[in-house]
Amino acid sequence: MNPSAPAAAQSSVPPTLPQHPEGSIYHITSSKVHMPGTNGAAKPGAKPAGGARASDSVPNATMIKWLRDMILIREFENRCAQAYQQAKIGGFCHLYLGQEALAVGTINSINHDDPIVTAYRDHGHALARGMSPRACMAEMFGKLAGCAKGKGGSMHMFDKPNWNFGGHGIVGAQTPLGAGLAFAAKYELEVMKRSVDGSPAKKKVSLAYLGDGALNQGALHEAMNLAGLWGLPVIFVVENNRYSMGTAIERGTTMAHDLPAKGRAYGMESMTIDGQDIRNLYDHFKPLVDRCREAQRPAFVDLLTYRYQGHSMSDPQKYRVKDEVEMFKSRDSIALLEQHLLTERKCISEADVDAIVAECRALSEDSVNFAESAPMPGLEELYSDVYQNIQPNLSPTREYVHGAKNELL
């Protein structure tokens, strides 16, 4: 990799993707590939000011922490896959393998008290935001020590102390919430002139993550119009992993070669960013966050990524060829950053990397052991958290277990 090349052209993706044997309808055809720097179809995003790369000024220690966070997600997700196969995790479980740079890069471009909201593929964001692996794993095991007392599960990683307003299961439903978080932050600033907790108000930015499949939900379009109309400081972050379940993006979404057109239609700054190279991601995303924060306005980002596993744990993946997965794996985000730190910055050694991997593996294993031995929620938890102000007669059956309540009985 040539560090002096224009940032957005860092991609080493070959211009053609492997073809699916059953034809192009399953599959992105080569003419439609839009990784930046390959066929020029995508807008590479704003050039960092003066050609300087934002990531160049990131201290070594910080970048090593990024690497560590990405490795933690990978190790954690591998453990999840195992636990799911052993039926210790129930319901739907969507893994973040392959997309690690995206959560880590975007979350490290904002402040800790900037709010975020995500879709259901949410373990990566939760960990990158600082949730303990134990709380995250225990949630999936349906245990009381989980971040939502075991009531939410894999799709609902809520974490109030870390300003993570949750993973959300209904496709697109979280995007208006992202606009609402931005609205509230701007309201603090302009109307209340203090924050809701009484401290001084700050200029904030919210991140609303969505999958490429969510581009086709009405909720997103209404949210984007509101954000554009009212100048809400929300960034709609499309985690474009090319597929929504078995549907390749071109089969479900118009303008797939130029998604920023959708953001522009709502009057917001919009760009495509290669999200597999975390430095490139940061180079473009961090300045964008700063601009949105400063000017208190929205943006739309098409972040290119790839999921290595099936949509959920039960997906046979007949819609894509193995070569395609392998091709993306050959440009793995963790390997890219590792290489940079090893050979360009020369700030870590192979032994350091091994130590990081060992640490993350141990943390992930610990999270499983913890989750396994943690107690299940008691049956009283079934009835808690339904209302904050409980009153008589709210519910016909709350007060008893079976059968009708009848004082004569």
Place this chain on the structure above:
Amino acid sequence: MPTAFADIDFSKPLPSATGDRQIQFREALREAMSEEMRKDDRVFLMGEEVAYYNGAYKVSQGMLEEFGPQRIIDSPISENGFAGLAVGAAMYGLRPIIEFMSWSFSLVAADQLLNNVPKMLYMSGGQWGCPIVFRGNNGAGGQLGSTHSWTVESMYATVPGLKIAIPSNPYDAKGLLKTAIVDNDPVFFLESERMLSDKGHVPEEEYYIPFGKAALRRGDWSGERDSDITLVSFGRPVNFCIDAADELEKDGIVCDVLDMRTVRPLDIDSIIQSIKRTNKIVVVDQCWPFASIASEVVTQVCEKAFDYLDHQPVRVNTDDVPTPYAKNLEMEYLPHKGKIMAAVKSVVRR
């Protein structure tokens, strides 16, 4: 030649429900759709992942191959859009089948489903109806959490203009879905992902199960012995009731188990016929209790058969809380066999 609703002789006895053509619930659904699509080219299937992926739950497996991509149509994740599209297409003269991957996702299309679909015939003074079947998974039980575990029957059943079918076994799945497709009114067809792999005998021949006719799953109306209690249910919990009834029988308690098959129309006549023999009723419903189908059944029973009751009607619903994820909580939440047995015993008191 399409089968017209008016030409179906619903008084004709249905083919035997016992036999050795054991197929899965999902195959029975597929058979119903395919049979009707072969006869009527106005019928098409649209939904997320229904074509190339063969259906998220493999209900439409192989249908793309037979009918091609113009009739088995993959849609983006745009429920509001494609539910509304179906309304337009149906008004124009086609007969859409719309698959919701889950009825939980129908909520983003609520305006179309609650406003346009049921009311079009009325609003247009009879000019345009909406002969659409909306179908998909309904109900909790797979640890899918609060948003993905909807049982929509009580919510949607309140709107006049809709019919709601909710089969409990493969035989009914085929016969009811065929009726739904040829019906000129909109039908919401509620399946359970938990039951799609259930097997049962499904006749190869074509048959149409009338809406609004309950099936007696346990109990005997021949006059040999009166049952002790009437259990009324629909959809997946019918199977919980059957299990409970079989176990209660060992304790000498005999139940009539009535499988409603459709909740709108609601076969209140069969319920009352049973109550006249048992004088007691427990309604088992996988919706929340407040303003549920069970509430409606109990109300109608009180209105129409009050004098036959020896005990106040009892409901067993899911607990009145959002669906929890944790396995132990979700199990307790459902209207499971244990709850049904406890309710029956509290009423029969032996």
